[in-house]
Amino acid sequence: MTNLYFREIKSYWKSMIIWTVTLCGLVVMFLLMYPAFTKDVEATHRIMANLPVAVRAALDISLQNFFTIYGFFSYLLTFAALAGAVQAMNLGVGVISKEESGKTADFLLTKPISRTKIFASKIASIFSVILFTNVVFDLVSYVTARLMSEGGFDNRIFGLILLTFFLIQLLFLALGLLLSLLIPKIKSSIAVTLPAVFLFFVIGMLGSIIGNENVRYICPFKFFESNYIIDRGALELKYLLIEMIVVIIATILSYLIFIRKDIRAAA
Amino acid sequence: MIETKELTKFYGRAPGIIGVDLEVKAGEIFGFIGPNGAGKSTTIRTLLGLIRPTSGQAFIFGKDITKDGPEIREEVGYLPSEVFYYDDMRAIDLLKYSGSFYNKDQAKILRRIQQLAEYLNLDLKKKIDDLSYGNKKKVGIIQGLLHEPKLIILDEPTGGLDPLMQQRFFDLLREENKRGVTILFSSHILSEVQKLCSRVAIIRAGKIVKVEDMKTLAKDTHKRVKLEFSDKIDKEPLLKLSGVSDLIFEDKIVNFLYKGDVNALSTLIAGFKLTNLLIEEPDLEEIFMHYYQKDQK
Numbered sequence: 001m002t003n004l005y006f007r008e009i010k011s012y013w014k015s016m017i018i019w020t021v022t023l024c025g026l027v028v029m030f031l032l033m034y035p036a037f038t039k040d041v042e043a044t045h046r047i048m049a050n051l052p053v054a055v056r057a058a059l060d061i062s063l064q065n066f067f068t069i070y071g072f073f074s075y076l077l078t079f080a081a082l083a084g085a086v087q088a089m090n091l092g093v094g095v096i097s098k099e100e101s102g103k104t105a106d107f108l109l110t111k112p113i114s115r116t117k118i119f120a121s122k123i124a125s126i127f128s129v130i131l132f133t134n135v136v137f138d139l140v141s142y143v144t145a146r147l148m149s150e151g152g153f154d155n156r157i158f159g160l161i162l163l164t165f166f167l168i169q170l171l172f173l174a175l176g177l178l179l180s181l182l183i184p185k186i187k188s189s190i191a192v193t194l195p196a197v198f199l200f201f202v203i204g205m206l207g208s209i210i211g212n213e214n215v216r217y218i219c220p221f222k223f224f225e226s227n228y229i230i231d232r233g234a235l236e237l238k239y240l241l242i243e244m245i246v247v248i249i250a251t252i253l254s255y256l257i258f259i260r261k262d263i264r265a266a267a
Numbered sequence: 268m269i270e271t272k273e274l275t276k277f278y279g280r281a282p283g284i285i286g287v288d289l290e291v292k293a294g295e296i297f298g299f300i301g302p303n304g305a306g307k308s309t310t311i312r313t314l315l316g317l318i319r320p321t322s323g324q325a326f327i328f329g330k331d332i333t334k335d336g337p338e339i340r341e342e343v344g345y346l347p348s349e350v351f352y353y354d355d356m357r358a359i360d361l362l363k364y365s366g367s368f369y370n371k372d373q374a375k376i377l378r379r380i381q382q383l384a385e386y387l388n389l390d391l392k393k394k395i396d397d398l399s400y401g402n403k404k405k406v407g408i409i410q411g412l413l414h415e416p417k418l419i420i421l422d423e424p425t426g427g428l429d430p431l432m433q434q435r436f437f438d439l440l441r442e443e444n445k446r447g448v449t450i451l452f453s454s455h456i457l458s459e460v461q462k463l464c465s466r467v468a469i470i471r472a473g474k475i476v477k478v479e480d481m482k483t484l485a486k487d488t489h490k491r492v493k494l495e496f497s498d499k500i501d502k503e504p505l506l507k508l509s510g511v512s513d514l515i516f517e518d519k520i521v522n523f524l525y526k527g528d529v530n531a532l533s534t535l536i537a538g539f540k541l542t543n544l545l546i547e548e549p550d551l552e553e554i555f556m557h558y559y560q561k562d563q564k
Binding site for chain 1: 278308312315316317318319336337338339340341343345347349350351352353354355364365367368369370410
């Protein structure tokens with residue numbers, strides 16, 4: 001079982017480093033701009049206030065918190081989360097389907113290892129990749145934000161904001177996994193991932209523009225609003241529950257489909 | 268060793284195999300022959316747990332394939348017709364990885380890998396991606412044998428191997444068989460099966476048509492004969508020759524199937540004036556037709 005796990009990790013190693021470095025680079029770059037942004041709050045505030053409400057909504061800018069380090073970080077996290085969702089979903093879609101598209105399923109599944117163990121090892125491997133990405137991302141974000149912010153810094157609020165990044169990745173990981181077992185013959189996982197992630201992103205954006213609260217139920221990007229976290233120092237329980245239910249159901253369903261799946265001859 | 272009872276697989280509504288009853292005994296080389304799409308691969312893939320039977324049962328080493336798959340596969344070596352491996356790995360890494368799934372002495376497995384690679388003339392340091400089709404096949408052979416399985420399942424394994432390698436591969440299989448290893452060998456090439464197997468099952472359209480000793484089948488073997496006369500065809504002796512069927516005269520060319528004493532045939536042909544002569548194995552389809560006709564009678 002461990003041999004399969006390490007083989008998987010090895011195959012993800014390069015892309016894991018690239019994703020992590022890119023995500024961290026993005027966050028550091030924007031955080032470095034934070035002092036400049038807040039230097040003349042009045043002027044920036046005026047510019048922002050002059051933007052039409054719809055544009056502000058689309059860009060997810062809320063004036064009340066934008067100039068705090070949390071608000072600023074949350075704002076740039078919406079874009080990091082978009083990238084993070086792509087990374088996670090791509091892993092989820094690919095982890096099982098790559099054996100079929102690479103036609104290596106015959107090799108793996110004729111070894112003396114049960115499908116349950118294959119599934120478990122593979123899930124563990126992609127979860128590890130996400131975990132690694134988050135640990136590094138969180139550390140880098142925390143240290144940079146700490147350095148850039150002046151005055152008080154609430155670890156709990158900042159920690160919760162970082163947690164939303166993990167939760168979004170986790171959800172897309174599970175969705176990707178399920179999708180990969182529902183779609184027959186996936187040739188390239190990124191071709192499934194990109195449209196799916198952007199669809200959710202656009203749904204969320206449209207929801208913000210028209211101000212429809214119900215959109216939040218179907219858009220993982222909107223599960224955890226930063227204003228709520230900043231104001232109350234907590235995640236919205238309702239959405240945390242939805243997230244957990246979706247992740248668990250998607251994983252169980254994927255498992256049940258996988259152990260019953262017919263592996264047809266590669267040709 | 269292998270026993271299937273009424274093994275059936277439907278792909279949706281399309282039948283893959285229907286009510287397959289097979290018994291492969293310990294220590295034999297069992298041939299499994301039939302045209303493409305007859306259900307050979309479906310049977311084999313079901314045995315290996317790659318696909319789930321719709322109904323019926325199958326046992327390997329007395330264990331149920333749907334329940335004890337991993338345990339069974341510990342002692343099974345499998346080589347498919349087309350091999351695909353992780354392109355980014357070197358041959359040696361892939362083989363070591365393959366070996367790591369077996370609950371066996373890894374040092375012994377490594378020695379076996381090196382031994383087989385030497386015998387098959389394969390450079391283990393090359394990346395899978397850089398290997399030719401034939402060399403990938405060699406990786407496949409080693410991958411199927413490195414853990415010294417008690418049962419070897421081969422699904423049309425010879426494609427991509429040159430005649431010399433094929434010879435070595437067959438020698439290897441015979442050697443394994445001598446040590447008591449059971450072999451299930453599927454093919455659509457009759458001569459291949461004739462060379463190797465002691466018993467053979469013929470499958471067609473998802474059903475087992477016949478299970479027979481190779482010796483009996485060999486006796487039954489027909490030859491497809493084509494004679495091109497330089498002049499007018501001498502019909503008389505051909506019509507008299509026993510064992511001729513499917514006789515067709517066509518201008519200066521004669522076509523027929525011959526079953527019987529080859530000496531009688533060669534003596535006869537020696538008396539003809541020919542411009543061309545062709546004696547070949549009839550293709551599988553013809554043999555099947557022959558069996559079908561027999562069944563109908």
